[in-house]
Amino acid sequence: MPAQRKLSATTLDRPDPPALAAFYQRATGLEPYPECDADFAGLNDGDGLLPGFQRVDDYRALHGPDRIVPRQFHLDFDFDFDFDVDDLDEAETRLLELRAGRPPYQPRPNRRRVLLDPAGHPLCPVAKG
Incomplete structure (x- = not known):
């Protein structure tokens, strides 16, 4: 086995x-x-x-869509805040308040948001369902 x-x-x-x-x-x-x-x-x-x-x-952070430093991986989270995570605008606002960054490229903004943590690692709050 x-x-x-x-x-x-x-x-x-x-x-x-x-x-x-x-x-x-x-x-x-x-x-x-x-x-x-x-x-x-x-x-x-x-x-x-x-x-x-x-x-x-x-450490060198990823910088924008030109990818000066190549992305090695990213994290997707079904975030569980004190509000409804189906509201991606609110999830994004909450993460930006925590000092996340928002790159201009957003491939599926109705399903997930691409953000960067304070170290520059991509993370994506994902809509449930």
Whole structure:
């Protein structure tokens, strides 16, 4: 029988991991991972997946659609705020208030919004349904 595998963590590079963890904690409501320091911070999602943030001193963020730094991956979230996530305008406003950025290119604005976290990683609030 093949070994059972389960994704246990995703880790984003950042020059200041605690700051990016704080952004995602406010954006998602997830609890902070207890073993955090200046080099690594994370969040507990309750299902065993650890969103983590690690220090990379020479980190370079993605810059716009010209992709000076190539995108390696992006994150999609069904965000659960204190309001109805079906309202993408409100989800986008909330993330922008938390210092997310908004690139000009929006491929499917009625279904998802492409935003950038404070470190420049793409993240997308997605409409339910």
